[in-house]
Amino acid sequence: MVNVKISNVTKSFGRNVVLKGINLEIPSGKFFAILGPSGSGKTTLLRIIAGFEIPDKGNVFFDGKDVTDKPPYKRKVALVPQNWALWPHMTVFENVAFGLKVMKLPRSEIRQRVNEVLDLLGLKGLEGRYPHQLSGGQQQRVALARALVVKPKLLLLDEPLSNLDAVLRIKLRGELKRIQRELGLTAIYVTHDQEEALALADELAVINEGVVVETGEPREIFIMPKRLFTAKFIGRTSSARGKVVEVSGKEALVQIGKLRIRAINHGLKEGDECVVVFKSELAKVRPREGYVKVTGILTLSMYLGPKVEVRLKPEGSEEEISFYVSERETPQIGSTYSVHLPIEAIHAFPLE
Template identity: 50%
Template sequence: METNILLDLKDVNKVFGNNHVLKNINLQIERGKFITFLGPSGCGKTTLLRSIAGFYTVDQGEVWIDGEMVNDLPPYKRGTPMVFQEYALFPHMTVFDNIAYGLDIMKRPEGEIQQRVEAAMAQVKLTGLEDRYPHQMSGGQQQRVAMARALVMNSLIILLDEPLSNLDAKLREEVRVELRAIQQELGLTVIYVTHDQLEALSMSDQIVVFNKGAIDQYGTPHEIYYEPKTQYVADFIGTTNFADAKVVKYESGMATVQYGQAGDTVTTETSEKLAVGEEVLLCVRPESLRIEQPEIGEFHMTGLIKSSMFLGEKQRYFLVDEIGKEWIVDAYDIGKKTFEGVVRITAAAEKIHIIKKTDS
């Protein structure tokens, strides 16, 4: 019986010398999803990708693909083609021959190879460029060739290791949109490695956030951004404000917390199970704060604007509150209106996210 789980990682560990790179990784990935491994350099995301592909052998744990444990299978038998950061194209081969390489190795019939290569080239908008060589193509075109070479294998999973990092910003955005469209159109299962938060948020069905070889959170872009499980995730994804607070009431997923010098309180929904008296962190995104007079029941405080920065679609303010804590507030669609001096900043209660103080 076919399960919707295509990739199942069970207690995966990988050690290089004295460096424990992957620490008890447990992860299930569904068919047809675009999954992003996100984190800073050295966090283990590329090592895990290469372990799935079979380029690394895991030291402990199991890698299951489509119901089969593949720990002992070589890369070419796993059905997990990989698109590398540097594309890894053969410079002496034409575009057609680069894309057809895997099928040639499998000794597929010539007619089938022709048909599948032409279909893959059409999917990535390379039709008509069959006879060109890699050095005759732009970076974006080379990236498409590498993607077509993976697509042509009709594989269960396609692995992408920071494939857009060599492109300029504008081209990155264009190819990002194309990749997501191809994945959705063909129903592909894609695992994409990046350290770029915008790429992760804009392309993914699910994001895996790595922290020093472990998974801190696995969830949708909305959950990762607005409901981070740890301070590390909240701080790594975008810009955020943190404030110390204490739980004064908790009942059925609703928590009232006390914060600030005046002992103000705010009541908000939370998925955390909290105890009265517990010290927590409030996480508030800059775009969730407003500079205006507060309404009853909202999160609010007084702050002094120290400086501001115009960022096109928004004005970013840097404030200091009455206890010397710094805050960042983003004001959108401001026109010519700007603020100075002492102001009140507010946020709707549902925009306040509570994080338990469990980080080391």
């Protein structure tokens, strides 16, 4: 296990500034996710932590020691890339053993450690197969086994599940979490998939355009985002512009068309124009005590299996707000329709 500190890291490729003064601390033994849209700088940051890229400015510390200029093999890190990068001409055993052979360990120890990690990942019996003879899930496990067998201080994962189908991704992310806990590793997981980040991470950082937008525990980030970008990016959300009518403590009364609703206030005062972000998947059809009622004309209703997506246009507004509700039947288009949300699912932010 290792504590990782990233201090004021900046990185450019030509005129393209990819990272802009990144500051992060990843506690020892935690599963830490770096979440952001494509092109936000996630993979570049991971490669700097691994030692495959050197920052233009700033430093990387492992347990308080500056490792910025150290090559990857001196950092005792293991990286699982997005494409898994298995050697096609090597068997499963040879792929997993490769790093140990580079370390020039005795054959008996190599065999023992490879067998242990294959057993841990459910790959026993596949030692003699080649990558093209394996399923996608098995190839992903081999890539993970190759990383774990060298007993790294730090495990780095760059969207390792992105090439798998949805069912397998859900299964394997549970296995990743289990293995990280069993081995007590510090793990850093880069992804653009917010559900994956929320499911796996003990803590996470949201990054956008080379800047850390927000850090915190998954539930905190989801329920009480501090920034507009985070509120809109995390979870199934919908948003609409409004105007603050009244401020009371931590809440604001916001008007959208003729609709007035309460929302968590993020630095607004009376009369301010704002953006209201709704955590759409937390909507309920039936009223509940303390919930906020949102009413409008139903403009769209789509059956999605366990949920129905409904879009409402509040009276006097041209904006549609989407919600996901557990309805047995899709309601009538053009009718007046209401949903109910907890106040924590509605956030009002200043315009950016």
